[in-house]
Amino acid sequence: MTGALKNIIYNCRAATLLIEKRMLGEITAVETLKLRIHLAGCSFCRTYQQQSLLINRLFTGFPSPELKLDEEFMASLKQKIEKEINKN
Numbered sequence: 001m002t003g004a005l006k007n008i009i010y011n012c013r014a015a016t017l018l019i020e021k022r023m024l025g026e027i028t029a030v031e032t033l034k035l036r037i038h039l040a041g042c043s044f045c046r047t048y049q050q051q052s053l054l055i056n057r058l059f060t061g062f063p064s065p066e067l068k069l070d071e072e073f074m075a076s077l078k079q080k081i082e083k084e085i086n087k088n
Contacts, residue, residue, distance in 0.1 A: 013085050015045045
């Protein structure tokens, strides 16, 4: 297996980035292919994608001033996400 193929198959961090990037409409054809390859073998990222889509749908249309998070909470949440991403 080539290094480039291994990189996308085993890289959940890159896949989640592509999932979020796709939701913004900024994903290329090559990135789409890489994401499809990864999602074909990674149930964790497929679940992440479903949850992320749901969250985006739920919060679309809310005024942003009402959705401010405490800085400390955001930092702890970011740490937890990083920890989970690095497990794979």
